Amino acid sequence: MSVNIEQANAKAVEQMMEARPVLVGLGTARDVIPGMRDGLLLHAGPPITWERAGGPMRGAIIGALLFEGWAKDEKEAVAMMERGEIDLEPCHEHQAVGPMAGVTSPSMAVYIVENKTHGNLSFSNLNEGYGKVLRYGAYSDEVLERLRWMNDVMAPVLRDAIEKMGGLDIKALIAEALHMGDEGHNRNKAGSFIYTAKLAPYISKVAPNTDVAFDVIKFLGDNALSVLNPVMAACKAMADAAHGVEGSTVVTVMARNGTDFGIRVSGLGDRWFTAPVAVPKGLYFSGFSAEDAAGDIGDSTITETAGIGGFAMAAAPAIVTFVSGTPEDALHATLEMYEITTAEHKYFTIPYLNFRGTPTGIDIRKVVETGITPRINTGIAHKDPGVGQIGAGLVRPPMAVFEQALLAFAEKYGFGE
Amino acid sequence: MSVIRSEIRPGAYYDSVVLMQLQRALTELPGVEDAGVVMGTDANKELLAQVDLLTPEAQAAAADDLVIVVKAESEEAALAALAQVDELLKRRRSKASQEFRPKTLESATQFLPDAHWVLISVPGRYAAGVARDALRLGKHVFLYSDNVALEDEIALKEEAAKKGLLVMGPDCGTAIINGVGLGFANRVRRGPIGVVAAAGTGLQTVTSRIHQLGSGISQAIGTGGRDLSEKVGARTTLAGLDVLARDPETRVIVVISKPPAPAVAERVLRAARATGKPVVVNFVGYTPTTPPTGNITYASTLDEAARVAVALVQQVGEDAPLTWDTSAFAAGQRYLRGLYSGGTLAYEALLVLRDLLPSLYTNLHMEGVAELSNPMRSEKHTIVDLGEDVFTVGRLHPMMDNDLRIRRLHQEAADPDVAVILMDVVLGYGAHPDPASELAPAVEEAKEQAAREGRHLEVVVTVVGTEDDPQNLDAQVMSFDAAGARVFTDHVAAVRYAGYLARMLDPEVGTVPVSLEAFHAPFAAINVGLESFAESLQAQGASVVQVDWRPPAGGNERLMALLAKMKGR
Structure with a gap:
């Protein structure tokens, strides 16, 4: 077979670099992620089974079952998984990405990123901040409570704000953050500030009241990883283009x-x-x-x-x-x-x-x-x-x-x- | 019994990473069992609580406060540790600054884009792969490594020939390029003698002797010991001779090798003859079957080779050296056409050109030169004697009548494959009273016609005569010069000039000429292998980048073979 690897690679990388990922809104995973369905959890990495999954992955899966109300407690969740009642598929097989365990369930709010150059979409869940969080396998009540607040209160506000501002160019944000000391993976401090600063005026417009606006802006502003998930979705959109x-x-x-x-x-x-x-x-x-x-x-x-x-x-x-x-x-x-x-x-x-x-x-x-x-x-x-x-x-x-x-x-x- | 002590510093912000480092430094202090250094956020306090480091003071700290907790085996140890916090925060790592070393040839070329050369001294089984990479990146190769397979050597040299690159080696111990010694080389003076050597210590001995005798070296090109074998066919030696022939700084050439294969020796001698420069040949322990002729001198020892070369330098005239530039020609222009009025001159041209050009044709008879099937039509490289009977039936000899030559000149000039036209103009009694008055305008017109069609036509004219001739040599030279011709009074120089031009342009020669730039630009190289080579280059003031080389694919043969196939594809 005659194949020109150099040319093919040049083309792939050109497409990766020319992709223009723009955060266009938020939606519910089941409505927007292709192939998302009840009884399915998406997870980070390549395919995994419950049996082979490590602690953080198992914890996050348990948390997701509780969050969805598919299980009433940890014991039932584990039993369901052991019986194979819940499907596990990689986020990457659904145009999505998630940090750490990356567990994404059908009812979760997700960011929607559109590559304006090539038209492909990508998705990621929302960042929960530091401490006890689902992505590290925590599933205590406070974890689930925060997730519910993010889903029910913050996500609609973010969605309306992003739509009102006409989308946010994440590629430009990354380029700017790289000049402010971020590398976009472990350090997203500058990017998160930019993100919060760009969204805040629109949040103040679309939030149902000032208390919600305050809570949402504070949540974003306190979290130096706020922008990690949109950045990851943007990277996914660019990589998919290649x-x-x-x-x-x-x-x-x-x-x-x-x-x-x-x-x-x-x-x-x-x-x-x-x-x-x-x-x-x-x-x-x-x-x-x-x-x-x-x-x-x-x-x-x-x-x-x-x-x-x-x-x-x-x-x-x-x-x-x-x-x-x-x-x-x-x-x-x-x-x-x-x-x-x-x-x-x-x-x-x-x-x-x-x-x-x-x-x-x-x-x-x-x-x-x-x-x-x-x-x-x-x-x-x-x-x-x-x-x-x-x-x-x-x-x-x-x-x-x-x-x-x-x-x-x-x-x-x-x-x- | 462990003791826990803490310190709160209100409003002291540090990046979390600095804090984690401080924490690690604290735990390394004598008597310290554990430490926690965090900003006093609720999440952090929870972390401290989990590892039993949450003191009441820490519990009371605010989010903007720096919390430092030390758990130690004694009160003294805990307090001593806390007392060191400021010192530890100030401490900067003073690791010696180390320059980044590229891991691959490819990235090394980005660090030193001007590098024309790559020195390779990695183990033999990997050396060919590195050399291939170097050629792919358009670099000349100095291949010190030995134990390179013969088929690899041949493949590398074939590839190099296609790209106008030089592969010195494998097993090439030494070379001197633009005054810089590579590998094992002596510090010798710059000078007019160029060396091509298939023997490393032979090269060192001859170059040192030349220096001792008061002269110096222009370039010394190593070829590797197998270059003059039947199978390798002297590819590097021939390329080296071609470089030295065209190098204006080289006035005398020395060729040294251990006994070559006889057929190869003859080929080398032909190429040496074609250089037109004095060449001293020392095939150690081997006497060529052809007697030394013309510009070739045999030496039987290395010392003699050096002596003869130095002596020859004295005899060489101080004429401006020839230089060649093929940049003006259009793609496809490659052939030389010689339109002679003088039979002997035509014959001499053939003698020089048959060593330089493949596919040479003529209407004369000479061994090794093909005969034109139709003298009226040139083929590839052609020398035609227009004074032959077939042309002079019913007309005057071309020395008296320019008409035939002018028509043939236009015929050749219209051929898009033609690059160089070579002509003789013989003055004197009986000849045309003013040949330039007719030929020079024809030359000018032929050049203009080619230019209109996007080509450059080089017209090389040798004028034979004296200033006392009725036509006056100087006046004739000036007329041809004004018409844009390249005018010579030394016929062999004219033929060599025209011949090397055609040789550089004709792909049938099989080798792209090595550009002299790599020999005249400030020496810059990438070194893969022995670091001492890089150090000695640096000591000589050359630019060099050392590659932090590792065996490809960790030395896995199967993966290496696959990678080689998938490279440059």
Whole structure:
């Protein structure tokens, strides 16, 4: 088979960079996410079963069953899962993404992002803030109560505000945040401020009363991760634009479910390549250590897939200390990622590198050849459900997923013997 | 019994990461069992409570307060730790600044885009792969590694020839490019002698001797020990000779190798002859079957080679060296057409050109040159003697009558494949009284006609005569010059000038000429392998980027083979 990999990759990355993801509104998962249905939960990472799921994933699933009212308590939820009554499918198979456990149930409010260049849509749930949260596997009453408030009170206000402002260009927001010390994955402080500042005037217009307006704006403003979920959906929209290019070795999905790390490749259709996840290295909150950490989890690696996050470390020297490094290490982290990527981003730039574009479009060939796996910035979850985040740091995908993908590519395109 | 002490600092904001670092530093202090450093938010207080670090003071802290809690084995240890907080917060990591090292050749080229050269000294089984990458990126290769498979060497040199690149090696220990020594090289003076050597220590010995004898080196090109074998066919030696032939700084050439394959030796000698420059040949321990002729001198020892070369430099005239520029020609222009009035001159042109050009035709007879089926029609590269009988039936000899030559000139000029026209103009008694008065306007018109059709036509004229001739040499030269011709009074120089132009343009030659830029630009290189090579380049003032090289795919043969197939595709 004659295939021009270089051309295919150039095309895939061009589409990734030219995608223009705009936050256009919010909806209920069951109404807007393709294939969403009762009895189905979406989750982060590649496919997983209840039996193989780790603590945070199980906790989040239990929480979702309680939130939906499908189970009345933890015991019933576990029993339902053990009986196989609930289907589990990856967010990524439904144009969606979710941080950490990423569990999304039919009644949950989700962000809707539209790629104005190519027309594809993407979705993500709403960020709950810090502490005990569903995405880390917590499902206590306060967690469920917050989720209900987010769904019933905040989501309609956000939806109306975003519609009133005519949509919010997330690509522009990311580009701006990269110049304000964010890398878009672990640090979304600047992006969340921009997000809150842009929404606040419209929230004040559309909220039913000033108390609700106050609560919503405060909730957004207090949470340095408010914009993470729209950013992830935007990255998903950009990565999807690069997917399905015949002959391309560019990675379009990287995701973890706490048990397996999975990738998809533009020229290899919807096939997942998976291998067991690693435990992140990093700094732990007081009283916790690596022994308490769950396996690497979450769809937030879509940021690195789209050329930000760990790949844009040089833009965010403030957080390099997560891996006890220096600002120089941050610079090197980005320089290293140029070794395994196809292009330098046209729109996401790094001031300190003289506005060089971020390394964009991971090429499985380069990963396997150099032995350099993508650098991922991540939060660290406690291995037990319900404890929450216990640290943050750095993780790399298992090399095996890239090797498998390379072999599959060689087979599909006739590069084998 | 553990002791817990805490400190609250109101309104002191720190990034959470700084706090986590401080916390880690505190736990590393003597006697400290655990520590918590957080801003006093409710969520953080809850975290502290979970690990039994929530003191009453911490409980009372506000969200903007910095909370520092230390759990230690004694009161003293706890207080000592707290006393160090300011010091720890101020502490900056003073890790020595280390420059980023690219991991691949490709990214190294971005760090040093001006690098024309890649030095490779990785283990042999990986070396060919790195060299392939270098060629793909358009770089010349200095391949120090040995144990490179013969078929890889041939493939690399074939690929290089197609791209106008040079592969020195494998097993190339030394070279001197633009005054910079690569690998094992001696510090020698710049000078007019160029060296091509298939022997590393041979090259070092000859270049050192030349220096000791007061002269110096323009370029010294290593080829690797197998280059002159039958199978490799002297690809790098021939390319090196071609470079030195065109290099204006090189006035004398030295060729050194261990005993070559006989057929290959003859090919090298032909190429050496074609350079037109004095060439000293030392095939150590091997005497060529052809006797030394013309510009070739044999030396039997390395020392003799150096001596002879230095002596020859003294004999070479100080004429302005020839330079070649093919940039003006249109795509497809490649052939040379020689329109001669003098038979002997035509014959001499053939002698020079048959070593330079493939597919050479003539209406004369010469071994190794094809005969034109129709003298009226040129084929590919052609030297035609218009003084032959077939042309002079019923008309005057072209030395007296320019009409035939002018018509043939226009015929050749109209051929879009033609790039160079070579002509002789013989003055003297009996010849045309003023050949330039007719030929020069024809040359001008032919060039203009080609230009109108988007081509550049190079017309090379040799004028034979003296200033005392009735036609006056100087006046004739000036007329042709004014018409845009390149005028010579040295016929062989004219033929070499025209011949190398055609050689550089004709794809049938099989090698794209190596650009001299890599030999004249400030030396800049990417080094893959032995770091000492990079260090010695730096010591010589050259720019160099060291690649932090690892075996591809961790040395997995199967993946390496697949990657090689999937590269550059």
